Amino acid sequence: MATREFSGPFLLVNFKTYLEATGKRAVELSDKIEAVGRDTGVRVGVAPQFCDIAQVASQVEIPVFAQHVDPMAPGAFTGHVLAESVKAAGAAGTIINHSERTIRLLDIEKSVEHAREVGLATVTCASTARLAAAVALSEPDIVAIEPPELIGSGRAVSKERPELITESVRRIRNVNPNVKILCGAGITTGEDVYAALKLGTQGILVASGVVKAPKPEDVIMDFCQAVRKLE
Amino acid sequence: MATREFSGPFLLVNFKTYLEATGKRAVELSDKIEAVGRDTGVRVGVAPQFCDIAQVASQVEIPVFAQHVDPMAPGAFTGHVLAESVKAAGAAGTIINHSERTIRLLDIEKSVEHAREVGLATVTCASTARLAAAVALSEPDIVAIEPPELIGSGRAVSKERPELITESVRRIRNVNPNVKILCGAGITTGEDVYAALKLGTQGILVASGVVKAPKPEDVIMDFCQAVRKLE
Amino acid sequence: MATREFSGPFLLVNFKTYLEATGKRAVELSDKIEAVGRDTGVRVGVAPQFCDIAQVASQVEIPVFAQHVDPMAPGAFTGHVLAESVKAAGAAGTIINHSERTIRLLDIEKSVEHAREVGLATVTCASTARLAAAVALSEPDIVAIEPPELIGSGRAVSKERPELITESVRRIRNVNPNVKILCGAGITTGEDVYAALKLGTQGILVASGVVKAPKPEDVIMDFCQAVRKLE
């Protein structure tokens, strides 16, 4: 996934370890998300669980992300997630340092570098404006700002904490002019998405707002239409 | 995989994060191992990386194990390995607490219980005789004894540390009369396998001895013939 | 502290990282606890924070415990807690694997062994009956059973979950006939202590019930009188 090459907004759906998006349901949900992306012309991606990456990636053409990779190179490491393995399964990229899977600062840098070497795009997460700048220094493809207290809350970061986003954008741009910036946490409506883009981000990272919705395709359609409205 | 139902020896090959057993090569290696198992009538299994489980499980009929599962139930946990996901991908079981992925005592118990609930067999590892008994108390299907200092050494635990195995078997049997016992570390020849079985184990857990061999199928054949010799 | 030598009940007060028991207040609280122990003839001990061990141990004669030790031997380990350091500061023992500081199974065994080598008594904690037996296999001086959900709840484990205690005692005795057994969580009255001893334990591990009480000396007196009633 040549993330640096496309310039439009990006909506990434994190499947977490929700049963609603495990196994066959991961494939079905990915199909729906891809269909809406195709219909609206908005760039969308999915981040299923490790065991589902291969199956999902073989079924859809939108970029598939791992939710995490371990920082090590191939070798005698049982039970770890190798960037090479994620890549071989068909992933285009990986999330790093999600607030539900935070890692040591040193490992953020190692993971970004190792992912880049094997050809995976990186979405590195941070929970505060200052940390967003710190992770931007590692030069991932994308920085995602997510205040943990709003994750899964239904209260959108773009409306509840707009100053966090503008402050993050400002601090990130101080140290890295090119990285793509997503925001997330509590996003459930197209209005939330619209607000996020207006604040200077290039897209959103969403999970329960889509995955746990009665009709995920309707939510993602609402999101994509909000993106269109802006263009 | 109804591990409690089969009584013969069991050879489990851990693919770790070796490039030689990643992606397509995981499937190819699994095919070879299955073929030898079929030809010799010896029960064999494989433990590929998470991303390879689905593909491997769809190609072979021998039991496929995850190398690790996280202890949590489904929910908002990004980047974790759900037992339900491993099961949905077609795995028959999972390794727990491998010496390269040790976990807290509390999580060993939780992981074994959660794996059992979703229908995964469990191979819980320990590095000393005393720890082998401690993990046997959680009532996994299999306990595997592996002294870390011999892992990947080419010096077989069954020949270098026979007293560790007999002592482990003794201590495990004190607290759990039924659990299947494997041993591992440094196993590279059929002779090593034979020695392990003679010491009271019901099989072996092997990794580099097979995966890194120039001809893995020859090594696994040597192992299986050693098993046959005993019966 | 020759824990194996004394046979009566033991009350251990864990100061945790409560401000009420930090710095000078750790010394003052230890003084009060010692005074009640002396007056009633009941064996009591305290577990202050690392930085307070030396000062507390120089002021009181009752045994002082660390709340944790790291499993390593002396060397190039910055920011870790060496058993040798805890011992040099005057501690008689250490808590291991408290539910607020759980460690890997392997490290429980290492910590107990290393503590024994340097002459520290060990209180190893477990949250379930089965785990209590597992830690008893490492042969610490004391096993403490504490269900985390009752810690700090004010609902005493000895009254809310008596079956957990009897089941733990039974399972521990199956594998280790000599280890002293404490229980804890939610203990706030002498009646709770009395109930704990009647269920087959040899004492209690208490924290907020004493440390956060308006008059800790009254609570510990209530506990000690309950112990006396039994003898």
Add this chain to the structure above:
Amino acid sequence: MATREFSGPFLLVNFKTYLEATGKRAVELSDKIEAVGRDTGVRVGVAPQFCDIAQVASQVEIPVFAQHVDPMAPGAFTGHVLAESVKAAGAAGTIINHSERTIRLLDIEKSVEHAREVGLATVTCASTARLAAAVALSEPDIVAIEPPELIGSGRAVSKERPELITESVRRIRNVNPNVKILCGAGITTGEDVYAALKLGTQGILVASGVVKAPKPEDVIMDFCQAVRKLE
């Protein structure tokens, strides 16, 4: 310790968990280091183990640092190291994220903030130039650059990897013009110290080079004279 107020070079000696600097020997070594600092007029500090902080701080007037603090506020946290406790014991500051005690990025920020609130100066460590800039964003009082592969090697970072230091200084200054910069790893002679200062740092962080020396006072004298030479 008003680190922002003094402008001269600073030499900080990390005692790690070396037996040579545990208990009484921590006090003796601190005495010697203080004496040399006094005689030469060079600012020196020591970082003993947690259990030794109170005793050392009561014996010397030079600043005493903890080797680590945990990020939490006071409360029900057994076996953790509270900034408040370190402060109450007499410490002037704390090391954070040493390469032998690395922490999550999020916890670096929390630890620096919490330390500042309780009045502790902070020395935050990083192993690469980029990470040095990332930790400088948290606005600690001091950033220390230490490539782990040279720690304890006897090959001084200031001579083996001068470009790492100049690159770190450059990157740090891009994001934080005021933070004091130390470097460390392999420093054993005054010449190494001189080289470090010439490269734009304001001092060094040293451990085995002093602690494991036959005559630590001679080494620290050599270091301090090198500092004097520059002024």
